[in-house]
Amino acid sequence: MTVLTMDAAALPPPARALYDAIAAKRRARGEGFGGPYLALLNHPELARRIEALGFFLKFEGVLPRDVYQFIVLTVAKATGAAFEWQDHVNHARAAGLPETLIAAVGSGDATALPAPYDMVHAVLAKTLAWQEVPDDLQATAANTFRPEGLVEIVVLSGFYQMFAAINQGFGIGAPPHG
Structure with a gap:
């Protein structure tokens, strides 16, 4: 830079x-x-x-810490944002995100995610593809995390996509000692 x-x-x-x-x-x-x-x-x-x-x-925010960290890691993996992955993986562990889920996100394998991560991942799949989240999926997310939580999931997806653009645009790589 x-x-x-x-x-x-x-x-x-x-x-x-x-x-x-x-x-x-x-x-x-x-x-x-x-x-x-x-x-x-x-x-x-x-x-x-x-x-x-x-x-x-x-x-x-209203989302549980483990769900917040799951969102960050999922967006980081999807966007190739190495800084965000490295910066948040230990926070995800500290928030109680199981190692099996961290590994699943890291490998891109979302086939057997437990609730509520499966639903959150489904919302993120839509936001990361820049598609509307279907009403039934919105309703499930709102019932699980209240309407505020649904809004936070979508906003967090965009927020960390923005950070991926910042990281990539300015060549910000993984932090040291990650």
Whole structure:
């Protein structure tokens, strides 16, 4: 990357202040911060707004943590976003996502997913193909996770597809020690 500043220490003061604030907020939740956000910090206001949505979805959304991580890994696998996969696989384990499910997502084998992951995967199959989620599948997801959860599944699919584009567009590879 030769055009964007990708070193937090070299960011201009407003972007560095935002980086420090976001990193501290993430550390307070036991999370790291960097990767695609370093590219985004070259546009501080956009980075601030994307982080606000990401923080809400990750820490304040209605979906259970294991389902959230299942979604992230599924989108990462489907889009080839190595950074997101590596950044989230240990979080998925910590959230209680069974190793067999992580392996199934990693191999692309969705033939024997247990509930509710089978239903979530079916929703993601539609969103990743840019297709409408059928009414019956929407109803099942809304009955399982409330309407708010259904909306979060679809939004998370788009959110992490956006991050895949950021990662690929700016050459952000897998994080070290993943």
